[in-house]
Amino acid sequence: MRAGTSDRLLSDEAALSLVTRRSDPPPRRPGGGRRAARPRPLPAGLADGDAATPMTSTAPPPPHRLAGAARSLLDPDGRATLLDRAVRSARTVRDRVAPRGAEQRLDDVTRLANLVTAEAAGVAVDLGLFDLLADGPRAADALAAATGTDPDALERLCRHLARRGFLAERPATVFALADLGQLLRRDHPSGRAVQFGASAARTRMAQALSRLDLAVRTGRPVYETVHGSSLWEQVARDPAVAEGFDAEMTAHARRLGPHLATRLDWSSATRVIDVGGGTGELLRQLLLHHDHLQGTLVELSRAAARARAHLAASEVAGRCEVVESDAFSELPAGADACVLSWILHDWDDDHAVAILERCHAALAPGGRVVVVEQPLDLAGNTDLDLRLLVYFGGRERTRHEYGVLAAEAGLRVLRWTPLTGGFAAAELVG
Numbered sequence: 514m515r516a517g518t519s520d521r522l523l524s525d526e527a528a529l530s531l532v533t534r535r536s537d538p539p540p541r542r543p544g545g546g547r548r549a550a551r552p553r554p555l556p557a558g559l560a561d562g563d564a565a566t567p568m569t570s571t572a573p574p575p576p577h578r579l580a581g582a583a584r585s586l587l588d589p590d591g592r593a594t595l596l597d598r599a600v601r602s603a604r605t606v607r608d609r610v611a612p613r614g615a616e617q618r619l620d621d622v623t624r625l626a627n628l629v630t631a632e633a634a635g636v637a638v639d640l641g642l643f644d645l646l647a648d649g650p651r652a653a654d655a656l657a658a659a660t661g662t663d664p665d666a667l668e669r670l671c672r673h674l675a676r677r678g679f680l681a682e683r684p685a686t687v688f689a690l691a692d693l694g695q696l697l698r699r700d701h702p703s704g705r706a707v708q709f710g711a712s713a714a715r716t717r718m719a720q721a722l723s724r725l726d727l728a729v730r731t732g733r734p735v736y737e738t739v740h741g742s743s744l745w746e747q748v749a750r751d752p753a754v755a756e757g758f759d760a761e762m763t764a765h766a767r768r769l770g771p772h773l774a775t776r777l778d779w780s781s782a783t784r785v786i787d788v789g790g791g792t793g794e795l796l797r798q799l800l801l802h803h804d805h806l807q808g809t810l811v812e813l814s815r816a817a818a819r820a821r822a823h824l825a826a827s828e829v830a831g832r833c834e835v836v837e838s839d840a841f842s843e844l845p846a847g848a849d850a851c852v853l854s855w856i857l858h859d860w861d862d863d864h865a866v867a868i869l870e871r872c873h874a875a876l877a878p879g880g881r882v883v884v885v886e887q888p889l890d891l892a893g894n895t896d897l898d899l900r901l902l903v904y905f906g907g908r909e910r911t912r913h914e915y916g917v918l919a920a921e922a923g924l925r926v927l928r929w930t931p932l933t934g935g936f937a938a939a940e941l942v943g
């Protein structure tokens with residue numbers, strides 16, 4: 514039987530049920546089983562198209578159409594029965610739509626289970642495909658020539674990306690940027706392309722993530738089990754891993770920095786310490802926005818060297834220093850603000866409290882610890898939460914949970930300020 518035929522039978526069944534009394538026995542096959550019934554005329558008020566909505570549609574029927582059907586069934590002599598029947602009609606139409614919704618959901622879940630789209634988008638980023646299309650649509654063979662790829666394979670890549678909303682194919686074999694592809698241009702201010710392109714850091718993290726099963730069974734991080742040393746050690750030791758990691762952190766800091774600089778009041782601060790400040794980009798943004806601020810960045814050895822180079826080459830070089838140290842050791846004293854951005858979530862509760870205690874001890878009188886995270890009770894990032902489990906044994910937390918950690922370190926939350934993309938900053942005071 515062709516697919517279209519079974520679709521039609523479903524529609525006919527739906528139509529039939531609109532005129533079948535509740536007491537009617539279900540039609541029986543000669544062998545005893547239920548069968549699809551012959552079509553019967555539809556009641557007035559329910560147009561033929563209502564019962565035969567194309568199977569490609571997943572939208573429920575518009576309510577006004579059902580109301581029209583119900584109105585036409587009103588009858589002073591049998592009001593309850595006819596209304597009841599109208600309600601059943603509505604349910605039948607709804608139930609007829611449901612299998613299509615279920616098929617759609619199956620498609621959705623299948624899509625979630627495969628990695629092809631992420632891989633395809635990553636390859637496109639690495640090939641510079643989205644950048645090549647910035648000036649307008651191009652034919653697949655021209656794109657293949659520009660990227661040095663196989664024309665047939667590239668066309669198939671583009672077609673899949675078009676199916677997923679990164680590109681648009683119009684006319685056939687000519688591809689243009691679509692919304693998602695725009696976001697993955699290298700010059701897009703979000704810096705999101707670095708999350709898709711190949712990098713040694715991403716490869717290591719993906720390998721660790723493939724043992725999520727182990728992390729879930731044990732509740733313990735698996736990065737070291739998979740790779741033999743921690744991500745931080747590898748970022749410190751291996752320039753290739755550091756490069757990809759730094760690129761992501763820099764893109765993140767560029768996006769977040771202006772919000773942190775402008776949504777909080779920095780006027781009463783002079784000295785800012787950024788603990789685990791990564792490449793120094795966040796500190797650079799803060800200092801760029803506030804001429805009166807002096808900055809100290811605290812980082813592990815090689816990360817400190819890279820931050821030093823980054824800041825030395827920046828406009829704020831004269832107002833900042835980099836200290837090679839550890840967040841669990843004594844921190845430079847006298848901070849009006851001690852920034853912990855995307856740090857606490859890397860650690861379990863005990864380590865997070867220990868870091869907060871170090872920051873608390875480093876504060877000048879009236880100073881505050883500024884914690885920047887993505888609290889689970891705001892937008893929340895459950896994707897990252899699982900990554901943190903796998904990589905470090907860290908976790909995302911709610912604002913309340915951060916408050917509890919702060920209290921254990923002798924601090925209290927003064928306020929939370931929303932920043933961007935689900936990020937928020939907590940100001941903690943002693």
Ligand SMILES: C[S@@+](CC[C@H](N)C(=O)[O-])C[C@H]1O[C@@H](n2cnc3c(N)ncnc32)[C@H](O)[C@@H]1O
Nearest residue numbers: 745762766789790791812813816839840854855
């Ligand atoms: C997720 S990154 C956040 C970077 C930066 N704060 C930002 O928001 O972009 C975490 C940083 O913590 C640093 N880090 C890890 N362990 C540390 C430690 N024990 N002491 C100081 N920094 C540490 C890493 O080198 C890394 O740069």
